[in-house]
Amino acid sequence: MHKIVESLNYLGGKNMATIPQPSERLDARKKTSGKAKFVADLTFPGMLHAVILRSPHGHALINSIDISEAKKISGIEAIITGKDVADLVINIDIGDQQPIAVDKVRFMGEPVAAVLADDKWKAAEAVDLIKVEYEILPAVTDAREAMKEDSPILHEKQEDYKRHGETNFTAGTNVFSHYKLRKGKLEDIFEKADLVLENSFVYPHRSHTQIEPHGAIAFWTNESEMEMYSSTQSPFFVRTCLADMFAIDPANIIVKAGYLGGGFGGKSDVTIEPLLAAISRFVPGKYVKLTLGREEAFTGSVIARGAAVELKTAVSKEGKILGEKVKIYFNSGAYGSCSLHIVTAAGHNSSGPYEIDNMEVDAYGVYTNNPPVGAFRGYGHPEVHWAKERQINLIAKELGIDPLKVRKINLLKPGSINALGQEIELENGDLAGCVDKVAERLGEIELPAETDNLVYGKGMAAMMKSPVMATNSAASATLRFNESGSVDLAVSGVEMGQGTKTAMRQVAAGGLELPLERIKIKEDISTDNSPYGWQTIGSTTSWKGGMAVLDAVQKAIDQLKANAAAVFDVAVTEVEYADNKLYLSSDPDKILTTEEVCFGYMRGNGYLLGQPVQAYGTYVPPELTHPDPETGQGNCAAEWTFGAQGVVLSINKNTGEITVHNLITALDAGKVINPVLARNQLVGAMVQELGGALTEELVYAEDGKMRNNNFTDFKIPTPEDVAETKMEVYFFETPEPIGPFGARGIAEHGTVGIAAAVGNAISDALNIEIFNLPIYNEKVFMEMTKAGDLVV
Amino acid sequence: MFKKFDYYAPKTLAELFELTNENNEAQILAGGTDLLLKLREKTTPHKMLIDIKKLDNFRGIETKDGYLRMGALTTIREIQASKIIREKYTALYDAAKSFGCLEIRNRATIGGNIVHASPGAEFGTPLFVLAAEAEVIGPDGTRVIPIHEFWQDVYQVDLKDNEVLAAIRLPYYEKMVSRYHRLSRVKGMDLAIVGVSVLALDPANIEKREVKIAMGAVARIPFRNKEVETMLSGVKITNELLVSVKEKLSDSIAPRSSSLRAKPAYKKAMVGNLTEQALLELGLLEEGE
Amino acid sequence: MQEINITVNSKEYTLTVPPYMSLLEMLREKLNLTGSKEGCGNGECGACTVLFDGEPVRSCLVLAVEADKSEVTTIEGLSNPDGTNPIQEAFIAEDAVQCGYCTPGFVMAVQALLNRTSEPTDEDIKEALGGHLCRCTGYEAIYRAIKKLVK
């Protein structure tokens, strides 16, 4: 059907055997010495501080707001309530949200008013003096509950919302999106199958907890011109969204992004920017800073994950999956835009890395009284892999066969048609190789003898990931030669620890065959003069960004050749570029250095031949389409990364305490641009996801209040948790035809299968089956005792 | 960001009491690791902090006639580093070691931990089994109160408006061993979800041996189970006895179900395990039975 | 407002600060020493760690007024005159830095560890890193950097 797109063959399909390697990360020195500036570190003369009054309730009507006492505090520059900005709508995809709640709050943490003052303590004092009268409404915090007929409704008039594109909502309900995938026919498959297994799995809400809380500084010159510094992964996207909200030209908005103290998706799309833009517009000519406290970062930005996945799988006795019905209920929180495409991505990937001929997938995005859900490393994939990869083991257990066998007879391979109807080719990566590698490692790891107290378990998961993005989601790069022959490079990706600038510099150096030191890369981004980039998301920055860099490299080389051709006085086709030099193909001894021609070649009399070399490279994943509304299929995924993950752990039978001994990932990276950075990305991702597997869960009271919006009760992995853990990362390199030097995305992938591998390892150790994350000590202990394995 | 407040750091007791007399709402500031957190929230009306760290009266660990006096300002780090505490009052050392993290231990004080009186406070159960006393000082002089009377309820201790906790007194016994164990959700910094202290006086002499057990984070205040203490005292502690002890311990508590950190059933199961662990380490469990 | 005398990174200052200003805010907002970060303001993450009279503390939970007549060392005060510091070099060499927001806190914790002992055990290292959160690295490279330093 749809073929995964043909090779673009940049630089004549050059596959770099060796990409130049830096001795250290570009920004490491600044960051280890405390010199790197983050948004919170910036100040401007006369800067005001914004403090936000947020809803303490999950669901309530705002009956009145009294600001009279608050106004009396000296130094207050403005107090803004929802009514003052009631005409503004945040419309990323669905115009369902406003920067400040107007008549009703839909989650705890939703902005209700803002105070701007010349001193943050005064602003906070004033906020405390604002009196709001709420009328509390019943709340709903579970997606499946929210789909019931008697559920409280969050958005009474969905049909009135403006939208960008189709979103398939059901008016009068909490369902704001329904992604449907149909492949083959299920018909009587469940009757004919040797085994039909039905299970329901839950992956609850988490918080990204970037250690840097969200922050931004805005400055309006006048009503329709502004500039903003923001802790964002997506400066251009913020600009688009703000331009839409204020109905002004994007060119009149400048968004700047420097170093980011962690993103993980939670600083993509927009978070606090519309709010700050809306309130700072009341004080043109003044800088206004808004930084979230930790509690606010939990409730006042976006949260992560939150899906219930129901699988009904028909299997032959050999373990071949004959057909599957999938239902995904996404607990999207109070507003839908930031999770709309996660719902779709989860749907696309719910098959796992398997060929299933007959599938029916229904994925629902559902409003609830929780903070809105946004992108989080893995973007729908960890949620469905938690279900799918547990289900594979449960199938194997039912059939009494090795789960590895079940995986292997179902794996996608060259020639397979995936759920989207795309044909998988050899160059999509060595999935079977990755699975075998992890299985082999798990086999080799010798476990200490079990004791009365300790049991050991091993588990694995196969995985795949594809980014979901706008079909016009471009990345770009500019490349400019200096008179010395050195190069100034700029790319559109934001540096948030993933090392994109370091890697992009390597790609440029590789392409140009220039030493690394000769390439300077711009570290921050400003939308007025940086090359355009849609968002820094989806593990696409090295891949798409790298392609854009290579496009620029190609164009720059063409210009160098043109300059040299003018000097040699030959046709451009007769000039070759290699090793930072230009020469005549007919006479390789006739050489010009890059330095001699990169600024144009000046004859003795001042006559200039050619032009200074500067190139703009751009890349848009080719031939992407929206999914077909009926089948859900289409060319919606531009590249796939395949892999497998494994976990070895032990459990203390007296307490349920889990110790993780090994975390393993094998991944087909296409080409590893920087082995150190790549490995550390994978390790970071594995440990981050271990938090989701073992401890992280946002807890809500019935009225929608978040109960653990702090690090004391939302436990992320600590240094001691992985002190004994051996990290293992294995890369396969099957070149990606549309990736720079064959590279594909890897930054999120370490998260995808870890939770399922942990669940499978616990099943292996104790023969207990866990369906809902996280698998904290207490849960393991209680399941163990329930299973009669132990007495108290 | 903290809410606004005033700050005074008296240098003498007289100054201190003058300040506390004049300001009923004033709050004593020790390490600040509980108090300052509260001052970030909207609901705290405190307008004045009185920092007692400039006063010498509340510092130091010293042996007095028949007891060990630990100033209220003794930091958790100092407790962790004290040789006499490690050797003689081991449960306190255990508590200090599992407490928060190094940077917090450098600031947090024993006095603050007690006066804050949270149900899971690390030093609750060790001080209960050690039969500690609170030395309280006010304008009218000093009072000495047994810890279980001083510790009245959740976040509530027996301190009059202008009194402060000056020190903790620990009675000295020639033959005394003790341990504290706790569980938490992660291996790294976390609060205790349940903790148990076990102490034995005259441990080697089975007939005269006295065992004490206190449990933390299971009730409003640290909870000593006297029935179990009687069962364990003066007898050989066999595995059989241990089984019924665990059952009794579990039955004697009714932790609140709204806790975020652990559900009642888990705490009920864990108090026995922690007790067993402590008994084992103290060499009080009979082997091979 | 109260006046305090404080030595920061070997330089003496007399500052006027509100009593409710944290030491972290004082460093960042009064002295523009923005290397110490606020990750939580609750003592839970370690990003704000500085040395206070030689010992590591969470500067978000210390008041500026409490630091009167004290000596404070921040990440900015660690570098040798030539801009290098062995801890920083080890973090760089092992790529123990990703987003870098937690890094100053970790570096300060390691400095405090090395001030206590030049031959820390694994337990000492764990104790030093306790209560420091990093959401990026998975800690592996940080442990590697410290091991490298002490060998």
Ligand SMILES: Cc1cc2nc3c(=O)[nH]c(=O)nc-3n(C[C@H](O)[C@H](O)[C@H](O)COP(=O)(O)OP(=O)(O)OC[C@H]3O[C@@H](n4cnc5c(N)ncnc54)[C@H](O)[C@@H]3O)c2cc1C
């Ligand atoms: C990150 C973090 C981790 C923590 N981990 C733990 C842990 O593992 N275990 C644990 O138990 N606690 C923990 N705590 C809580 C806290 O550190 C302890 O309760 C600590 O002992 C409080 O002591 P402080 O000196 O900081 O008290 P402060 O905050 O200064 O005071 C606490 C209360 O006691 C009052 N007070 C203090 N001293 C006196 C006195 N001498 N006389 C009268 N009133 C007084 C104050 O007015 C205040 O009401 C943690 C806190 C943080 C921030």
Ligand code: FES
């Ligand atoms: S900011 Fe101080 S510990 Fe997090």
Ligand code: FES
């Ligand atoms: S490097 Fe990002 S939090 Fe540690």
